[in-house]
Amino acid sequence: MHRSTIGAISIDFPSRDVAAATAFWSAALGRSSRQGTRFPEFQVLEGRFGPMEGIVQDVGQTPPRVHLDLHTDDTEAEVARLIALGAREVARHDGWVVLEDPAGMPFCVCGVEGDDPVLEGAAAWDA
Amino acid sequence: MHRSTIGAISIDFPSRDVAAATAFWSAALGRSSRQGTRFPEFQVLEGRFGPMEGIVQDVGQTPPRVHLDLHTDDTEAEVARLIALGAREVARHDGWVVLEDPAGMPFCVCGVEGDDPVLEGAAAWDA
Numbered sequence: 001m002h003r004s005t006i007g008a009i010s011i012d013f014p015s016r017d018v019a020a021a022t023a024f025w026s027a028a029l030g031r032s033s034r035q036g037t038r039f040p041e042f043q044v045l046e047g048r049f050g051p052m053e054g055i056v057q058d059v060g061q062t063p064p065r066v067h068l069d070l071h072t073d074d075t076e077a078e079v080a081r082l083i084a085l086g087a088r089e090v091a092r093h094d095g096w097v098v099l100e101d102p103a104g105m106p107f108c109v110c111g112v113e114g115d116d117p118v119l120e121g122a123a124a125w126d127a
Numbered sequence: 128m129h130r131s132t133i134g135a136i137s138i139d140f141p142s143r144d145v146a147a148a149t150a151f152w153s154a155a156l157g158r159s160s161r162q163g164t165r166f167p168e169f170q171v172l173e174g175r176f177g178p179m180e181g182i183v184q185d186v187g188q189t190p191p192r193v194h195l196d197l198h199t200d201d202t203e204a205e206v207a208r209l210i211a212l213g214a215r216e217v218a219r220h221d222g223w224v225v226l227e228d229p230a231g232m233p234f235c236v237c238g239v240e241g242d243d244p245v246l247e248g249a250a251a252w253d254a
Contacts, residue, residue, distance in 0.1 A: 030252075049133050105191035
């Protein structure tokens with residue numbers, strides 16, 4: 001059995017727009033932001049949005065977009081489950097896997113500890 | 128004083144992909160879906176994601192994307208606040224306004240009643 005849920009909303013911008021975009025979304029949502037420590041390409045918005053984190057990500061040359069992060073206590077089982085549903089693995093990073101849904105939209109699967117509060121209310125899967 | 132918060136995550140697909148995308152995201156997130164009654168171009172995912180709704184939207188010819196809906200008890204005040212922060216109004220619909228952030232990413236401001244539970248924990252604005 002493993003669990004998964006939407007764990008983060010990532011608001012992504014090309015590098016040239018990240019400072020302005022972080023200022024805008026911080027003010028728009030009324031949350032301060034701080035640079036990620038382990039991954040400095042992320043600006044983390046203060047607090048949570050329900051169970052979810054809000055982050056602003058520098059995506060280099062990629063145009064602005066929003067993507068969803070699924071948080072899970074078993075990354076490999078979750079990636080396999082999603083691939084069986086029609087997703088495609090695109091890239092592996094330290095702590096998360098990038099996938100595309102069947103229409104080609106990117107999203108990520110991120111591993112968290114089993115006692116992470118984000119998993120309260122998460123869906124539970126047998127495989 | 129008015130309030131606003133992220134109230135919905137909308138997973139948007141071109142018309143040709145909506146049926147497959149609704150099936151994928153419904154299974155990926157473990158939520159059943161139902162067609163919107165007032166707006167049949169939306170498939171509403173069962174339950175909430177924290178305080179937020181999850182919806183799959185048919186966006187015609189537009190490529191796949193995710194967009195955020197800000198829910199507020201004063202649409203005009205919220206749109207004016209966001210335009211003062213650098214957003215741009217793009218279109219008006221019955222119940223919501225489409226904006227672009229300073230980098231050109233679309234999002235919406237949607238009016239809800241002042242007693243809507245989504246506004247619990249929302250940011251409060253004086254103007």
